[in-house]
Amino acid sequence: MADTHSVIGTKNKKGQTFTDTWKMMNEAPRTPSFYTGSEVIKEALRRASCDVMIAYPITPQSEAAALIGELFAEGYIGDYFRGESEFAVMSQCAGAAFGGARVFTTTAGPGTMRAMENFPMWSGARLPIQMIVTCRGINSPLSIQPDTLEIAYLLNTGMLVWHAETAQDFFDWILMGYMVSEEPDVHLPLALCCDGFFVTHTKDVVNLTPADMCLPPYDPYRSPVPCMDMECPPVRMMRDPFVMKSNYISYATHASWQQEVWAAVERSRKHTIKWLNGLIETENGDAEVLIVASGTAVSQGREAIRLLEDEGIRCGLVKIKVLRPWPGEELREATKNAKHIIVPEFNVTGWLAKELKASLPRNERVHAGPHVCGGMTMPPEIIVSEIKTLLGMHTVSMASRG
Amino acid sequence: MIQYRVLPGPEHFLPPSAASMGICLPNPGEGHINGVIVPEEKAYEEAAKQFLMAKVPTLFPGPLVLWAWNEKAAKKATAIRHLYNTLKECVQPGQTPMLIPMPDYRPKYPKINPEVEINPNHPNLTIWHNKIDCCMFIGVHCHQANLSLKIIRGGTACYTMAMCAQAGHEDAMLSFRDASVEKIMKLAEWVKKLKGTVQPQLTSAKSRASN
Amino acid sequence: MSKERIKISEDLYDIMPSDYQDLVKSATYGKEDRGWKDIGNSKELIEQHSLCAGCPESMAFRYILASLPNPEDTVMVGSTGCTSLVFPMVAVHNIHSLFGNQNAIASGLKRALSVRFPGRTKDVVVLAGDGATVDIGLDMTLQAWFRQEKFTTICFDNELYANTGGQESGLMQKGFVAKMAPVGKLFDKVRLPEIARESGCHYVVQCTVSKPSLVEKVIKNAVMIAREIGPTYLQLYTPCILEIGKNSMEGLQEMRDSEKPTERFAYKEYISEPAKQLLAEMAAKAQEKKAAAKQLAAQGA
Numbered sequence: 001m002a003d004t005h006s007v008i009g010t011k012n013k014k015g016q017t018f019t020d021t022w023k024m025m026n027e028a029p030r031t032p033s034f035y036t037g038s039e040v041i042k043e044a045l046r047r048a049s050c051d052v053m054i055a056y057p058i059t060p061q062s063e064a065a066a067l068i069g070e071l072f073a074e075g076y077i078g079d080y081f082r083g084e085s086e087f088a089v090m091s092q093c094a095g096a097a098f099g100g101a102r103v104f105t106t107t108a109g110p111g112t113m114r115a116m117e118n119f120p121m122w123s124g125a126r127l128p129i130q131m132i133v134t135c136r137g138i139n140s141p142l143s144i145q146p147d148t149l150e151i152a153y154l155l156n157t158g159m160l161v162w163h164a165e166t167a168q169d170f171f172d173w174i175l176m177g178y179m180v181s182e183e184p185d186v187h188l189p190l191a192l193c194c195d196g197f198f199v200t201h202t203k204d205v206v207n208l209t210p211a212d213m214c215l216p217p218y219d220p221y222r223s224p225v226p227c228m229d230m231e232c233p234p235v236r237m238m239r240d241p242f243v244m245k246s247n248y249i250s251y252a253t254h255a256s257w258q259q260e261v262w263a264a265v266e267r268s269r270k271h272t273i274k275w276l277n278g279l280i281e282t283e284n285g286d287a288e289v290l291i292v293a294s295g296t297a298v299s300q301g302r303e304a305i306r307l308l309e310d311e312g313i314r315c316g317l318v319k320i321k322v323l324r325p326w327p328g329e330e331l332r333e334a335t336k337n338a339k340h341i342i343v344p345e346f347n348v349t350g351w352l353a354k355e356l357k358a359s360l361p362r363n364e365r366v367h368a369g370p371h372v373c374g375g376m377t378m379p380p381e382i383i384v385s386e387i388k389t390l391l392g393m394h395t396v397s398m399a400s401r402g
Numbered sequence: 403m404i405q406y407r408v409l410p411g412p413e414h415f416l417p418p419s420a421a422s423m424g425i426c427l428p429n430p431g432e433g434h435i436n437g438v439i440v441p442e443e444k445a446y447e448e449a450a451k452q453f454l455m456a457k458v459p460t461l462f463p464g465p466l467v468l469w470a471w472n473e474k475a476a477k478k479a480t481a482i483r484h485l486y487n488t489l490k491e492c493v494q495p496g497q498t499p500m501l502i503p504m505p506d507y508r509p510k511y512p513k514i515n516p517e518v519e520i521n522p523n524h525p526n527l528t529i530w531h532n533k534i535d536c537c538m539f540i541g542v543h544c545h546q547a548n549l550s551l552k553i554i555r556g557g558t559a560c561y562t563m564a565m566c567a568q569a570g571h572e573d574a575m576l577s578f579r580d581a582s583v584e585k586i587m588k589l590a591e592w593v594k595k596l597k598g599t600v601q602p603q604l605t606s607a608k609s610r611a612s613n
Numbered sequence: 614m615s616k617e618r619i620k621i622s623e624d625l626y627d628i629m630p631s632d633y634q635d636l637v638k639s640a641t642y643g644k645e646d647r648g649w650k651d652i653g654n655s656k657e658l659i660e661q662h663s664l665c666a667g668c669p670e671s672m673a674f675r676y677i678l679a680s681l682p683n684p685e686d687t688v689m690v691g692s693t694g695c696t697s698l699v700f701p702m703v704a705v706h707n708i709h710s711l712f713g714n715q716n717a718i719a720s721g722l723k724r725a726l727s728v729r730f731p732g733r734t735k736d737v738v739v740l741a742g743d744g745a746t747v748d749i750g751l752d753m754t755l756q757a758w759f760r761q762e763k764f765t766t767i768c769f770d771n772e773l774y775a776n777t778g779g780q781e782s783g784l785m786q787k788g789f790v791a792k793m794a795p796v797g798k799l800f801d802k803v804r805l806p807e808i809a810r811e812s813g814c815h816y817v818v819q820c821t822v823s824k825p826s827l828v829e830k831v832i833k834n835a836v837m838i839a840r841e842i843g844p845t846y847l848q849l850y851t852p853c854i855l856e857i858g859k860n861s862m863e864g865l866q867e868m869r870d871s872e873k874p875t876e877r878f879a880y881k882e883y884i885s886e887p888a889k890q891l892l893a894e895m896a897a898k899a900q901e902k903k904a905a906a907k908q909l910a911a912q913g914a
Contacts, residue, residue, distance in 0.1 A: 052725055088714070091721070092717045095719060097725070098721075100729055103721075184569055226543060226706070230688055233468070252556065253524070256556075259419040260419060267427060468621060469621060470618075483624040511662075515630075
């Protein structure tokens with residue numbers, strides 16, 4: 001039987017040493033490397049002791065998914081294949097996770113939507129699958145360009161949802177993500193999202209952990225539900241039976257099951273705070289004007305703050321790293337002195353602003369915007385302009401740049 | 403805001419999960435009582451007291467210990483038997499310790515026999531039928547244990563405890579974590595140690611269990 | 614899991630429900646020549662179920678579970694439908710996740726088990742209804758075959774959606790009047806056995822479950838060929854007596870009537886060349902073993 005701790009210090013078949021993840025992520029030397037986001041995903045997976053990866057082409061995650069295929073060919077991944085559609089791929093991932101494997105996949109936009117039926121099933125079945133979501137447009141007419149609308153649909157699936165800003169976030173969070181989602185009291189799938197192209201297709205300096213160190217393997221026998229491999233009890237076991245067909249207070253069982261999934265999301269808080277050093281990050285937190293954002297909107301916000309500083313306007317920033325569990329407490333604390341809360345987003349509905357309005361006191365302070373979508377960039381100047389308008393200051397129209 | 407506490411029910415038509423009310427699980431070396439983190443020693447003492455106070459203190463071993471699927475499991479089963487025997491030795495007349503298995507998690511048709519087993523889909527049937535006022539889950543998969551604990555809290559007055567091999571259960575009124583043979587044996591020691599020092603709550607237990 | 618590991622902890626044996634005591638004492642896990650004849654002499658791997666009285670699916674379940682060559686190392690995958698009400702009662706690990714994704718689940722599962730248990734037998738067997746296999750799940754059914762995934766797909770063909778109340782399905786006969794086919798089904802029964810052959814299945818059989826010995830033979834062949842060579846497909850007629858207006862006692866006769874040479878469930882079989890070779894080898898080995906046993910018996914005498 002696999003025992004996660006007893007293998008630490010031993011080598012895998014590629015000569016990598018199974019390393020205590022805390023040491024690997026926080027104490028091992030890092031090598032600065034100039035990589036695209038897709039290559040960073042590959043490098044993280046090289047160190048992830050992943051058993052099964054299932055791929056399907058859809059822009060902008062195709063390159064990452066194909067690069068992981070190369071890792072499989074090199075012997076770093078247990079098994080790898082191309083499924084026939086995202087719906088099928090997510091079910092194949094589920095099958096592998098039911099069988100006790102550490103599983104990885106990537107998807108984007110319409111693929112996320114096609115696969116959607118699987119996600120509440122994953123979380124209901126307590127399958128700690130990791131899925132990279134490289135967000136892109138989902139509506140007709142087709143767009144392959146960055147747009148974060150699909151995240152809104154993931155927020156109520158019972159999955160953990162994290163939103164990476166940079167390739168460095170990506171590298172660290174892929175590895176840390178397994179540590180959080182495989183905790184027995186959590187044991188939930190993780191949707192690790194980023195804004196397509198902006199993160200996947202741009203090159204950045206990323207500090208990598210040593211390539212000869214890898215995560216300890218997943219131990220399916222610590223799972224809160226029996227692993228389907230005929231190696232553990234009970235032998236008469238269906239994952240998952242129709243509890244609603246049990247005839248006595250059966251609906252309460254289903255209701256309790258759902259509550260348990262969301263309880264597990266809550267329990268991930270403690271572990272996530274430990275690994276990610278908090279669910280949010282704050283800069284100039286005492287400023288009266290605060291930009292609150294997730295994903296690459298954070299980077300644009302940072303630029304806007306620099307521009308505003310040049311004009312003598314002090315503005316702070318809250319980077320939301322984790323959307324599920326929702327950092328409500330942290331956000332209430334971080335925004336308690338703010339008079340204006342600006343929420344720039346790469347989607348048309350402004351789901352992040354809605355979440356914030358639902359959990360912050362005096363929510364008239366929340367300003368939903370600026371919004372861009374369908375692949376438009378978000379020049380920092382439009383954030384600056386939005387803030388200046390809010391403050392009643394004169395601002396130059398950006399319309400001529402549209 | 404009033405701090406939520408995990409207390410015997412009947413709590414609600416659909417009680418919230420304790421985690422959603424801000425109750426956190428203990429770290430290694432700790433336990434929790436009513437959702438408050440305590441040193442593990444305190445949890446032993448309280449668990450032993452609860453057993454000795456109850457009219458029908460009951461152990462619910464689950465599949466992870468009922469089946470000898472590895473050496474550790476079989477040893478835990480032996481320890482659980484020892485704990486049960488200790489309870490029998492240490493209670494006073496009128497107290498009836500029970501040992502009832504949760505052999506699996508399947509919904510059963512038309513319903514389970516509450517005299518021989520407990521089932522996570524309607525654990526309250528077994529609690530009600532046997533008038534169980536204090537119980538401990540050992541060797542039940544965490545997900546299924548939480549379903550059971552929450553349904554019991556929702557509809558019965560039973561005091562629930564968990565001897566969990568993983569991170570513990572905040573949906574129980576008292577929980578250990580990282581359960582091992584040694585911890586089960588130590589709990590039995592505590593029961594022995596407190597024998598005769600705790601007054602059984604026989605009358606109130608009856609009315610509590612019939613709720 | 615070896616048969617030896619399916620055992621109850623000694624110190625808690627007495628409190629286990631008798632179902633499990635019986636399972637450990639007399640189920641046929643690990644029995645080499647297990648088969649339908651064990652039914653009645655041993656504890657079956659299926660406990661009670663909630664199917665309708667006389668449902669041929671329940672017969673099929675019993676024969677199949679009696680015939681799996683290695684139940685102690687078999688994981689089954691089901692789908693939504695009447696079968697999913699039986700699966701909680703089955704004493705091998707099994708999975709239901711969504712309607713129609715059974716062959717995708719099985720693909721991931723089989724690969725995970727191969728990665729985790731290299732060099733060990735871990736059979737995966739899919740068992741789903743015709744709606745799941747041929748309609749909503751057809752894509753994943755076929756793609757698993759195209760990819761040569763090494764597991765068996767069993768379709769319980771009752772020619773309609775039974776669990777939702779008798780709607781038209783792709784495997785329904787042309788002209789049959791049903792819910793959602795108010796003027797009768799307008800197109801032919803989908804020819805999945807032929808499609809299975811063309812899609813790369815190495816062993817394809819269509820039959821009814823009227824004869825337990827036949828079910829045993831095709832199950833064993835299908836599982837062994839899937840284990841060693843590639844995908845296999847069984848389409849078993851398990852009529853929904855409720856929806857075709859029959860009584861509880863009439864299921865067996867309905868199957869017998871439908872398996873006549875001119876009827877739509879006449880026995881149909883396809884075996885690929887590599888599979889034929891494997892079956893021949895298996896037959897030769899069995900023959901050898903028989904001869905050796907005979908010789909041993911003769912020496913003993």
